[in-house]
Amino acid sequence: MxxxxxxxxxxxxxxxxxxxxxxxxxxxxxxxxxxxxxxxxxxxxxxxxxxxxxxxxxxxxxxxxxxxxxxxxxxxxxxxxxxxxxxxQGRGGHVRLGYVASAVTSGLLSRMLKQFRPGHEQVHMQVIAMETPRQLQAVEAAEIDVGVVRPRRQYPENVEATIIHGEPLMVAMAENHPLAGKPTLQAADLHGQTFIAPQFTETDAEGFAQVLARLAAAAGFSASPAYRVNDIITATSLAAAGYGIVVVPESNRRFNQPGVTYRVVSDFQERVYLALVYRKRENSPAVRAFIAAARQSVATGL
Missing domain, CATH: 1.10.10.10 (Winged helix-like DNA-binding domain superfamily/Winged helix DNA-binding domain)
Incomplete structure (x- = not known):
């Protein structure tokens, strides 16, 4: 030989x-x-x-x-x-990363990728848009390596989570909506409105539908979404077209969707978060290096 x-x-x-x-x-x-x-x-x-x-x-x-x-x-x-x-050394290989839409609008996704890039130019990044329930399944099944998700009270046994971003909420509505005339809103102003719930699946017991329920309860009324969609961008598109209003993260304003305006709810201070999820026993040096870089890019003010 x-x-x-x-x-x-x-x-x-x-x-x-x-x-x-x-x-x-x-x-x-x-x-x-x-x-x-x-x-x-x-x-x-x-x-x-x-x-x-x-x-x-x-x-x-x-x-x-x-x-x-x-x-x-x-x-x-x-x-x-x-x-x-x-x-x-973790400077070569592959990392498969899932993310929800808010990871983009908040700038978190680009910050994580930018933090990781120096010294890891030979790592191939596969970045996949995927809703939270599907990401958790995919991480557990090793279909993806890391995910950016809406936090859950409970995760699969082999999955670990770290909160990496937090921000306040706003209400998105069409520019000609009656509530758009007010510079700020109170929770009671939303009574009787038609609501849209983003990031909703029939099997997902958590998410923005529950945020909406807590907002309504704070003002002493109940609210059930008339429209349930899979992502925030779709929900905001419906709001722009006059189908209703939607509670969204503040960073959603950066999306600059035509026909939409945003208002603060002054007496509802709840924040929403994003979490980094990954397998507890991860063997890939490249994946471990990405997790470390993602933690370093955490936004302030959680």
């Missing part, structure tokens, strides 16, 4: 055209170079070099053909070694 060392020595001799200079370049004895070349020729069953007493060494036809392949092989092997080193 041909070895890396044999090819390395052969390339050195082929380039230097001299055993002694090749040995000096490799930092070894000339006899060791001769042994490696002889073993390579024996393994292939063909002479690779023409040795001359007073003339530079030349390549045989077989040697010339092998030389091109040897150069390519050594480069591939060196690249493989480098990738292996980077992976072991």
């Amino acid at each position: 041909i070895t890396y060392r044999q090819l390395e020595h052969f390339v050195a001799v082929a380039q230097e055209r001299h055993f002694s200079r090749a040995a000096d370049r490799l930092g070894i004895a000339q006899s060791a170079v001769s042994v490696q070349i002889q073993q390579l020729e024996d393994a292939l069953g063909v002479r690779l070099l023409q040795r001359h007493k007073r003339q530079p060494i030349t390549l045989t036809d077989a040697g010339a053909l092998l030389y091109e392949e040897a150069i390519a092989t050594l480069r591939h092997m060196e690249r493989a070694q480098e990738i292996g080193r980077l992976a072991a």
